[in-house]
Amino acid sequence: MHLYNLWLPEPVLVETARERESFAKVVKSTIEIWRPDDPDSVDSTLKFIPIIDIFLKVRSDISLEDVDTLLVFGFEVFHASQNNLYAQVRWGFILTKLLKKFGKKLPVKVQWRPFYECLVKTHFKRNTGPEGWRLRQLHFQTITYLVKNCRMFFPSGSANEIWDEFRSALENPWHNSCLESSGFVKLFLPMNPENEDFFTSDWIKHCIDIWESIPNCPFWNIQWTSILERCIKNYILFDWECFLPALFTKYLNMFEV
The missing domain is CATH 1.20.58 (Methane Monooxygenase Hydroxylase; Chain G, domain 1)
Structure with a gap:
């Protein structure tokens, strides 16, 4: 009671x-x-x-x-x-x-995949349904918030599946799908104990290299800042010292002074 x-x-x-x-x-x-x-x-x-x-x-x-x-x-x-x-x-x-x-x-x-398919079908493809703009906006906010609360319950191997799904698009900064894919990675990539083995030094270095492929893009910066911020928060015992110069430079360049 x-x-x-x-x-x-x-x-x-x-x-x-x-x-x-x-x-x-x-x-x-x-x-x-x-x-x-x-x-x-x-x-x-x-x-x-x-x-x-x-x-x-x-x-x-x-x-x-x-x-x-x-x-x-x-x-x-x-x-x-x-x-x-x-x-x-x-x-x-x-x-x-x-x-x-x-x-x-x-x-x-x-x-994770049913949520991704729902998002793509409803918000990233032409849909002539009767729903108004307000309901669509509320639906988008609801499903993204739900996914954020579901990430910690994604099973082992989900991080690898998600990365494989969007990796090719991220490595082509000249294609429109690149920015879209970065948003999906930011939204879906789980950083729970079940997927801890996925996050390695090589992966962090690869992320920073991808981040540097599009300079001076606020949206791009926000996506990768959020991804690495969650990674740092959840894996604090990881050896981050070797990445500090690159991260410091990126964060410094984000300040428009």
């Missing part, structure tokens, strides 16, 4: 003991109402999202097993609803909250 509940009136306090059971019923009802063969059934699941959010806001004592079940189901619904941006926004919102609150307590594994 959370400390906040101790201040509740006695009748209400007694009822809070049933929160775990109530949450399990909500999860079960949410799963049962969705039918994979009926795309419209995803709209029926949305009415449960505010209820789930209330359980999180009041710090209810809920079962981690139910949370894990809900996460698996939520990701399945999210990826199956690529033609329903509003549903993805709503599910992306609650999945992010669940991951931030319970992710470290659960054996969560999330695949």
Whole structure:
């Protein structure tokens, strides 16, 4: 029981003991109402999202097993609803909250490619859907924020897969896809313990060489500054001394004085 509940009136306090059971019923009802063969059934699941959010806001004592079940189901619904941006926004919102609150307590594994395919289909290809600009912007913000919270749960080998996917485009600075690919690397590249072996001195040197291939480009600088900043933050025991002169020069040149 959370400390906040101790201040509740006695009748209400007694009822809070049933929160775990109530949450399990909500999860079960949410799963049962969705039918994979009926795309419209995803709209029926949305009415449960505010209820789930209330359980999180009041710090209810809920079962981690139910949370894990809900996460698996939520990701399945999210990826199956690529033609329903509003549903993805709503599910992306609650999945992010669940991951931030319970992710470290659960054996969560999330695949990166479905998010990438969703982003490309919705925001990087011509799409004549009925959604307005505001919903598309909200969808983009939701999915990018969700990916940032999912990165720590990408399985081993994901960093290598992501780098192989975009490496060829990054090495051709004269092509339009170069800047686009740098944004995808910045967004998706995981720096969790499962992918620690991917980050080596040779890789850091290669990144700096790619960074230097386009001088005086603010967008390009931001992408690689962010990538290396996360790398430094997560792998502080790495020997960075040999890279300090190059990094110092790059950072110094970014100041327009």
